[in-house]
Amino acid sequence: MRESVGDLVISVSRPHRADALRNFESLLAAARELLTEVGPTVPLEDIAQRAGVSIGTLYRNFPTRQHLFHTIFTEEVEQLCAFAAVLSGTPAWEAFEAWSRRFIGYDATKQAVQGTLDRNSEIFKAGREALRVAGEQLILRAQEAGAIRADAELEDVMRLIVNVAAGSFSGEVQRERVLRLAFDGIRGENRGRSALQGQC
Numbered sequence: 001m002r003e004s005v006g007d008l009v010i011s012v013s014r015p016h017r018a019d020a021l022r023n024f025e026s027l028l029a030a031a032r033e034l035l036t037e038v039g040p041t042v043p044l045e046d047i048a049q050r051a052g053v054s055i056g057t058l059y060r061n062f063p064t065r066q067h068l069f070h071t072i073f074t075e076e077v078e079q080l081c082a083f084a085a086v087l088s089g090t091p092a093w094e095a096f097e098a099w100s101r102r103f104i105g106y107d108a109t110k111q112a113v114q115g116t117l118d119r120n121s122e123i124f125k126a127g128r129e130a131l132r133v134a135g136e137q138l139i140l141r142a143q144e145a146g147a148i149r150a151d152a153e154l155e156d157v158m159r160l161i162v163n164v165a166a167g168s169f170s171g172e173v174q175r176e177r178v179l180r181l182a183f184d185g186i187r188g189e190n191r192g193r194s195a196l197q198g199q200c
Contacts, residue, residue, distance in 0.1 A: 015061075024061050026051040028075065031068055035112045040069065069113040070123055076106045077127040084134035093147035096138045097183055100161050103135070107162040146188045157186055 015021045030050035034042040044065060048058040062068035083102055087095035110117070117124055135154045142148040148157075164182040169175040 023051070023053050023057050026053065027058055027061055027068075028072060031072060032109070035072075035109065040113050040115055044068070066116050066118070069116040070118075070121070073110060073113060073117060074123060074127060076109050077130055080106050081130050081134050084138060087138065091147075092138075092142040092145040093187070096142045096148065099135070099138050100158070100183075103131075103158060104162055104165045106131075107158075108166070143188065148188050149186055150188070152186045160186070 015024050027047060031047050034047055034050060044058055045055055048055045080102060084099055087099055139148060139154050143150055160182055164179055
């Protein structure tokens with residue numbers, strides 16, 4: 001898959017053979033699961049076992065731990081950019097809120113692997129820039145529609161949302177209620193009714 005945002009192209013290079021592609025995707029899925037369960041120090045052997053492949057197959061696809069985690073990061077960016085494109089026909093506020101919620105998941109993954117990411121690498125820089133472009137397109141469209149405060153800036157809004165979502169709560173109901181308060185704090189005068197409202 002190749003996702004384009006402006007002049008940027010974010011792409012994960014995948015095998016062409018069907019069996020090799022299945023192994024590749026299984027390894028990525030297993031790595032994500034174990035990152036959540038164990039953290040970035042998870043043994044690569046455990047990832048291979050969870051994916052149902054040999055450690056040799058893992059190393060053929062991902063020669064190093066850094067390569068594996070960079071691929072996960074790149075795929076998260078790829079999917080977020082693709083999601084922004086899908087939301088282009090959605091009402092402005094609903095599009096921005098849906099993308100922001102998806103961004104929360106991306107940020108959690110990034111935090112899990114950040115110790116292995118080279119922040120000076122071209123991959124990391126291109127990924128951050130692609131997300132900035134995608135997010136700014138959504139927030140500007142929402143501001144033009146009066147759905148988001150005119151003084152809201154993307155970096156501030158994302159920092160607010162991800163920090164709220166990462167807080168300690170008594171349960172998912174409270175987390176959603178507090179997250180809704182954060183979203184309401186950036187709404188503009190043309191509030192309308194969000195399709196996502198009422199989830200809490």
